[in-house]
Amino acid sequence: KQEVTQIPAALSVPEGENLVLNCSFTDSAIYNLQWFRQDPGKGLTSLLLIQSSQREQTSGRLNASLDKSSGRSTLYIAASQPGDSATYLCAVASGYSTLTFGKGTMLLVSP
Amino acid sequence: NAGVTQTPKFQVLKTGQSMTLQCAQDMNHNSMYWYRQDPGMGLRLIYYSASEGTTDKGEVPNGYNVSRLNKREFSLRLESAAPSQTSVYFCASSLLAGGTDTQYFGPGTRLTVL
Numbered sequence: 001k002q003e004v005t006q007i008p009a010a011l012s013v014p015e016g017e018n019l020v021l022n023c024s025f026t027d028s029a030i031y032n033l034q035w036f037r038q039d040p041g042k043g044l045t046s047l048l049l050i051q052s053s054q055r056e057q058t059s060g061r062l063n064a065s066l067d068k069s070s071g072r073s074t075l076y077i078a079a080s081q082p083g084d085s086a087t088y089l090c091a092v093a094s095g096y097s098t099l100t101f102g103k104g105t106m107l108l109v110s111p
Numbered sequence: 112n113a114g115v116t117q118t119p120k121f122q123v124l125k126t127g128q129s130m131t132l133q134c135a136q137d138m139n140h141n142s143m144y145w146y147r148q149d150p151g152m153g154l155r156l157i158y159y160s161a162s163e164g165t166t167d168k169g170e171v172p173n174g175y176n177v178s179r180l181n182k183r184e185f186s187l188r189l190e191s192a193a194p195s196q197t198s199v200y201f202c203a204s205s206l207l208a209g210g211t212d213t214q215y216f217g218p219g220t221r222l223t224v225l
Contacts, residue, residue, distance in 0.1 A: 004153075031211050032211065034213065034214075036216075041219075042218060042219070043115075043201055043216035043217055043218045043219050044154075044201070044203075044214075044216040045216070046213045046214065046215065049212075049213050089153075089154070091154075093211060098144060098156055098159055098169070098214075099154075099156070099214065101153045101154040101155075102153060103151065103152070103153040104153065
């Protein structure tokens with residue numbers, strides 16, 4: 001059974017810092033890996049999707065990498081802003097039964 | 112273009128009551144999903160529908176039933192609510208089946224069962 005772990009569970013940084021969120025998964029046979037953002041009391045918003053054949057994806061200040069063989073992904077956020085404060089969720093697609101989610105990293109960026 | 116909509120936003124039930132959570136998407140997506148989110152547990156898949164006319168169980172289907180009414184709508188029914196079903200329920204949709212495509216989520220329904 002696929003298991004997804006996210007470290008750290010919570011992270012607090014001052015505005016302007018570059019930061020890295022980590023995600024690991026136990027079964028390397030995946031279709032893709034997705035990063036989501038969740039604001040308090042809201043639904044999930046997709047940030048990046050990395051196909052299993054890709055090594056990384058970029059969107060603005062966000063860069064996600066994937067090392068399928070080692071079962072790891074990182075989400076890099078450059079020049080963090082208070083508006084980046086949210087919970088970030090990693091999810092992997094393995095098999096036909098859709099996504100397995102990690103428990104998330106709660107990020108607080110202080111002004 | 113509203114994306115994925117869910118009704119109601121909040122609901123309080125007594126143990127044993129029944130209710131249906133409604134979900135609709137206007138993106139012409141083929142696949143739809145129901146998840147629940149609990150503190151410390153993350154999101155877990157309840158049921159999904161890969162295409163109109165099909166439904167399959169996810170990780171935690173017990174106590175729930177679903178109906179894929181048409182391509183746009185996917186409802187989740189609790190026949191006899193239990194306190195263990197207190198949770199936040201999210202509906203999602205994607206163009207392609209399974210986990211091979213980006214999923215788009217609704218705003219959630221916060222359900223409390225007393």
